[in-house]
Amino acid sequence: MLKQYRAAVIGAICMLAAIAVTGLISLKDEQPVESTGQTMMAEENTSADKAQLGENPVLAMAGSTHAIEPESAEILQPVLENPMTDAAVQEAEMAAETGAAVQEAEPTEPETTEQETTEPETTAEPSEFDGYILPVVDVYLNIRDTPSTEGTVLGKLYVGAMAKIEEELDGWYKISSGTVEGYVNRDYTVTGEAAEETARRDGKVIATVIGGGLRVREEPSTDADILTAVGEGEQFEVAEELDGWVAIRYSEDTVAYLASDYVDVEFELGKAISIEEELEAIRKAEEEAARKAAEEARAIEEAKAKAAERLANSQVVETVMTEAYSASYDDTYLLACLVHMEAGAEPYEGKLAVANVVLNRLKSGYGSTISEVIYAKGQFTGANTGALANRLAKGPNDECMQAAVEALSGVNNIGDYRNFISLGWANCESYSQYTIIGNHCFYKR
Numbered sequence: 001m002l003k004q005y006r007a008a009v010i011g012a013i014c015m016l017a018a019i020a021v022t023g024l025i026s027l028k029d030e031q032p033v034e035s036t037g038q039t040m041m042a043e044e045n046t047s048a049d050k051a052q053l054g055e056n057p058v059l060a061m062a063g064s065t066h067a068i069e070p071e072s073a074e075i076l077q078p079v080l081e082n083p084m085t086d087a088a089v090q091e092a093e094m095a096a097e098t099g100a101a102v103q104e105a106e107p108t109e110p111e112t113t114e115q116e117t118t119e120p121e122t123t124a125e126p127s128e129f130d131g132y133i134l135p136v137v138d139v140y141l142n143i144r145d146t147p148s149t150e151g152t153v154l155g156k157l158y159v160g161a162m163a164k165i166e167e168e169l170d171g172w173y174k175i176s177s178g179t180v181e182g183y184v185n186r187d188y189t190v191t192g193e194a195a196e197e198t199a200r201r202d203g204k205v206i207a208t209v210i211g212g213g214l215r216v217r218e219e220p221s222t223d224a225d226i227l228t229a230v231g232e233g234e235q236f237e238v239a240e241e242l243d244g245w246v247a248i249r250y251s252e253d254t255v256a257y258l259a260s261d262y263v264d265v266e267f268e269l270g271k272a273i274s275i276e277e278e279l280e281a282i283r284k285a286e287e288e289a290a291r292k293a294a295e296e297a298r299a300i301e302e303a304k305a306k307a308a309e310r311l312a313n314s315q316v317v318e319t320v321m322t323e324a325y326s327a328s329y330d331d332t333y334l335l336a337c338l339v340h341m342e343a344g345a346e347p348y349e350g351k352l353a354v355a356n357v358v359l360n361r362l363k364s365g366y367g368s369t370i371s372e373v374i375y376a377k378g379q380f381t382g383a384n385t386g387a388l389a390n391r392l393a394k395g396p397n398d399e400c401m402q403a404a405v406e407a408l409s410g411v412n413n414i415g416d417y418r419n420f421i422s423l424g425w426a427n428c429e430s431y432s433q434y435t436i437i438g439n440h441c442f443y444k445r
Contacts, residue, residue, distance in 0.1 A: 162271070213229050214259070353417075353420065
C-alpha cells in the first residue's frame with residue numbers, strides 16, 4: 001500500500017518536471033532556425049533522443065525530447081529506489097497539490113470597485129451683486145490710496161452706496177465708485193447675496209410705472225378702492241414686495257399698492273464721494289442753510305410788521321348785552337359742538353365770538369333755527385364733512401358749552417360781524433371792518 005502511495009507521489013513530481021521541460025522546449029522551438037542543415041541535424045538529434053527515452057521509462061513519462069547522458073539516468077535510479085520518510089511524503093503531497101492548484105486555477109477577472117454615483121452639485125444662481133460691494137458700517141467706509149490703514153483717505157463710501165470690485169488683495173478690495181478709485185478694508189464689506197440683503201435694508205427700492213393709467217389701490221386687491229391713477233415713468237419708493245403687488249409709499253403716512261406686472265422694481269444705491277466733493281457739498285449746504293435762515297428771519301419780521309399793522313387797524317369791539325335767544329337743549333348742544341369744532345383751541349373770547357357769529361346769521365335770516373343756520377350750504381364746512389358729527393358724538397368741552405350758553409343769554413363781543421377766518425388766510429385789506437381775536441379775524445365785507 002505504501003509503495004503504491006509513494007509511486008503516486010513520485011508520478012506527480014515527474015509530471016511537474018515534464019511540464020517544465022516542455023515549456024523550455026517550446027521556447028527553444030520559437031527561436032529562428034539559421035539554416036536547413038541545422039534543421040536536419042535537430043531532427044536527427046530528436047530521433048536519437050527518442051531511442052534513449054525508450055530505454056528510460058521515467059524520462060519517457062515526462063515526455064522530454066532532450067538526450068540525457070547515461071550518467072544522469074543512473075543518478076535518478078537510486079532516488080527512485082530509496083524509501084521516503086513520512087515527512088517527505090507529506091511535503092511532496094503538498095507540493096503536488098500546490099502545483100495542481102496552479103494548473104487548474106482559472107484566471108479571474110480583476111475586481112472592480114463600484115463607485116458610488118452622486119448627484120451633481122447644483123450651481124448657485126448668480127447674484128446681480130457679484131463683483132460689487134456694499135459697506136457694512138454705521139456711517140461710511142474710508143477709501144484709501146493704498147491697501148493699508150496708513151493710506152491717505154481719498155473718499156468715503158456711505159451706507160447705502162455701492163462700488164465695483166476692480167481687484168482683490170490680501171484683506172483689501174480695490175474698488176471704483178462715482179469719481180473715486182481706491183482701496184477699502186474687505187472686513188467691512190459684503191458682496192453677492194449678502195450685498196443684496198444689505199441693499200434692501202440700507203438702500204432704496206424704486207418702482208417705476210411702465211404703463212399709463214395704472215391704478216393705485218388702498219389694498220393689494222383688484223377689489224380695493226382706487227386712490228388715483230398714475231402715468232408711465234412715475235416713480236415711488238417701495239415699502240414691500242408682495243405676491244403680484246408692490247406696496248409703495250404713496251405719501252408721508254400712506255402706503256398704497258400697484259400691480260407688480262406694470263412696474264419695474266430696481267435698487268437705487270448711492271456712489272462713493274471724494275473728499276473734494278464732500279467739502280464742496282458741505283460748503284453749499286452751509287450756504288443754503290444761511291440763505292434759508294435769512295429768509296425765515298425776514299419772513300418773521302414781515303409777519304410781525306403785518307401783524308402789528310393788522311392789530312393797529314383792528315377794531316376794538318366792546319362786549320355788550322343784547323337780546324337773549326331761546327333755544328332747545330338740542331340746539332344749545334349743537335351750537336356748543338360747533339364752537340368746539342371751529343375754536344376749540346382758541347381763548348374763551350374767541351369761542352364766545354364764534355357762538356355770536358351763528359346767532360348774528362340767525363338774526364340775519366340765514367335760517368329759522370340754529371340747526372338750519374349751521375347746516376346751511378356753504379356756511380360751515382365741517383358740518384358737511386363729518387367733523388361736526390364726530391364732535392357731536394364726543395361732546396363739547398366745558399368752555400365751549402359755557403360760551404354757547406352765554407351767547408344765547410345775550411353776551412356779545414363782536415357786534416354784528418357775521419364772518420370769521422383764520423389769520424393765515426385773512427386778507428384784512430379787503431375787509432371794511434375787522435377785529436382780531438386769537439388766531440381768527442372776524443370781519444364785515
